[in-house]
Amino acid sequence: MDDANTRDGRILLVDDEAAILRTFRYCLEDDGYHVASASTAAQALALTRQQVFDLCFLDLRLGDDNGLDVLAQFRVQAPWMRVVIVTAHSAVDTAVDAMQAGAADYLVKPCGPDQLRMAAAKQLEITRLSARLEVLEDEMHKPDKDLHSHSPAMMTVLETARQVAATDANILILGESGTGKGELARAIHAWSKRAKKQIVTINCPSLTADLMESELFGHAKGAFTGASENTLGRVNQADGGTLFLDEIGDFPFALQPKLLRFIQDKEYERVGDPVTRKADVRILAATNLDLDGMVQEGKFREDLLYRLNVITLTMPPLRERRDDITTLAERFLARFVKEYARPAKSFTNKALLALQEYNWPGNIRELQNVIERASIICSADAIDAEQLGLGQVDTDTAPRVGAELSLEELEKSHIAAVLANSSTLEQAARTLGIDASTLYRKRKQYNL
């Protein structure tokens, strides 16, 4: 049987007439597609279990097998695969039934090479466009980012990032929370030769080991309770592109060997499916945790760290790139006043000074939040220092121990106050007596 495990246009032909399989195959291979063929339902289903296809041409009359049954099984086994029914003129009614059952289109036999080519190109274009749409939708929710910087520390990072973007080296991006590690990862992908393919992001703290395994590598139907469909997994989605593992320090320890093997050999298995698959993926990872320290404590595998940090880039905290504060603040202001239809167009000198003097423990994310809030509450045409709310936390209005408050409210308020008075998240975590990853989660939980 043929190898259809490549990237651009993987097509499965299912027909019990050998002559048709041959003609279709020549015609599609000529156009550069990777083609596999099957002459029975059993062969076709076995192939879709082993390989990922984007498109299938399915004959409805398959000897003793009924093409509609095969279609129904395809819908379960490979729901991502588009199916074009191939049917005799006398059976067009059944083709219409097939469309209702989820087929994408149909072709009437005998069909010429041009019809076949056009049908393939049309379906694969739809697949390509829907993947592109996903990326664009993602980008739409992220307003314009310009990584350009006037600060020497950041300029050095950007220069190295541009150089290494062109290689396939795995990159580890370090830096405090909110410094723009995710933005840098997206920029590296955009500068790389993989830019036409997707960058797929996995937020590691949000998933348990089991969920992470099936999210990353996909699973077979029935692999575990609730696995009602076959899924491809994010690794497959990132094939030819980039996988960004955000907060890699929280990547489940138990799953680290599987990730290591995938990075080394580019091979993996879906959960509940022994077939070994391949994907060509470049890995970018980011963390604000001390991975070397975690290795010492036995919480992160050393061999995995060495695979991830072929190149390490460290994002400077905002307090070390003060030259960029005003530009960033102005860009955020322009965005938010437009978004909320508010009047402020600029900052007063006092406000600009306050922005410069503040320590920004939450970095660019905090700056963005501060400007968003100020742009909403300001009714004048320039934002003043008080509206930024960057002073020390007002102890008169801060919740009091013993007051009628839930523990959660007290905790939130205490964390907010400690954050405001610390120059780094690590320092805040030390003051609070929790580790940085716990603080990270609590900040997200309380939206601080």
Ligand SMILES: Nc1ncnc2c1ncn2[C@@H]1O[C@H](COP(=O)(O)OP(=O)(O)OP(=O)(O)O)[C@@H](O)[C@H]1O
């Ligand atoms: N250069 C930039 N221009 C505009 N916005 C930016 C820039 N860099 C970062 N941001 C914004 O700041 C916020 C934090 O950025 P990002 O999520 O990339 O940081 P991070 O270091 O990955 O944070 P965390 O470690 O908490 O995940 C995001 O909303 C991002 O859009």
